[in-house]
Amino acid sequence: MTQKAVLGILSHWYKRQEAGKQWPLKFLKPERHILEVFDMGETENLNEGAGSEGEATEADGDDDEWRARSHGHPAVEVDGRPNRGEARGEKKQEESDTLPAIPSQVDISLRKLFLKSLSKEGGYQKLVELLDTADVSVVHLIGKRPILTNPLAGKYSGGSWSPST
Amino acid sequence: MEAVGRPPPDWGHWGYSEAVLPAEFHYKTGPGSLVNVLAWIKGNPLAPFQGKPAGYLRVEKTLLVLGLTLRELDRVLFSEDGSAHFPDYLQDSPLTLVHLDKAIHGCKALLSTVNPGALGSSTNTNMDQSVTDNAAKGKKKPVR
Numbered sequence: 001m002t003q004k005a006v007l008g009i010l011s012h013w014y015k016r017q018e019a020g021k022q023w024p025l026k027f028l029k030p031e032r033h034i035l036e037v038f039d040m041g042e043t044e045n046l047n048e049g050a051g052s053e054g055e056a057t058e059a060d061g062d063d064d065e066w067r068a069r070s071h072g073h074p075a076v077e078v079d080g081r082p083n084r085g086e087a088r089g090e091k092k093q094e095e096s097d098t099l100p101a102i103p104s105q106v107d108i109s110l111r112k113l114f115l116k117s118l119s120k121e122g123g124y125q126k127l128v129e130l131l132d133t134a135d136v137s138v139v140h141l142i143g144k145r146p147i148l149t150n151p152l153a154g155k156y157s158g159g160s161w162s163p164s165t
Numbered sequence: 166m167e168a169v170g171r172p173p174p175d176w177g178h179w180g181y182s183e184a185v186l187p188a189e190f191h192y193k194t195g196p197g198s199l200v201n202v203l204a205w206i207k208g209n210p211l212a213p214f215q216g217k218p219a220g221y222l223r224v225e226k227t228l229l230v231l232g233l234t235l236r237e238l239d240r241v242l243f244s245e246d247g248s249a250h251f252p253d254y255l256q257d258s259p260l261t262l263v264h265l266d267k268a269i270h271g272c273k274a275l276l277s278t279v280n281p282g283a284l285g286s287s288t289n290t291n292m293d294q295s296v297t298d299n300a301a302k303g304k305k306k307p308v309r
């Protein structure tokens with residue numbers, strides 16, 4: 001396929017998109033060198049594993065943005081691809097980066113995150129997971145015997161027991 | 166306030182207001198030294214007390230001590246020369262990889278006593294059972 005043909009297809013697709021059609025043209029993924037011709041930069045590596053004919057290829061950033069607009073939520077892109085999950089991960093990373101290094105300055109709600117950030121050692125990280133497990137255990141054991149309960153959750157503050165320190 | 170085995174180091178609380186551990190941590194002996202921390206871990210700070218499993222706050226506090234210890238060792242061993250924001254006692258610390266290994270081993274040992282092979286489960290019934298079992302076997306005698 002010549003570059004001229006590709007340009008023609010893309011131009012037509014763009015026109016239909018701008019015309020407000022719900023699902024504009026769906027076409028085969030552009031070849032890598034074509035992407036380079038169109039100077040699509042960072043989206044180049046998205047060719048791998050992209051859809052076949054009949055599928056909406058997400059390699060085109062404009063497509064994602066257009067779809068996002070049409071569905072009323074902003075397009076969140078990671079390396080040119082929409083990925084809200086990774087965006088949340090980034091937010092978590094940002095929170096981790098902004099954690100204070102001093103225990104007394106750590107907000108109660110961030111204590112678990114602070115503890116996780118102290119060391120990447122596997123055994124320690126698994127121990128930190130005990131805190132996650134504690135939240136679950138309340139659901140199962142509150143009727144019998146509360147263990148490792150989370151006083152920060154505030155759900156059972158009115159109970160007849162209090163966590164040991 | 167209950168105490169299980171050895172008391173934790175005096176810097177092991179959420180009110181600690183320094184970014185690095187005190188010089189005492191790097192000493193060969195003393196209540197705040199690494200040696201004492203390792204002994205404290207060995208005493209299983211998560212052991213049941215009066216038949217009750219460790220509460221959330223105790224687990225949290227234990228993790229704080231472990232985490233601060235590992236972070237300090239990481240700074241001692243892996244910070245590049247010229248980390249001027251660290252005090253001299255940290256940069257000149259005699260602690261070595263052997264101490265880091267001991268701390269890591271302490272974490273794993275603690276993990277095995279709390280919940281052998283069952284971490285990551287969606288419920289902690291096994292953990293509850295293991296803690297109770299350990300108490301029944303008299304592995305740890307909590308002292309007040």
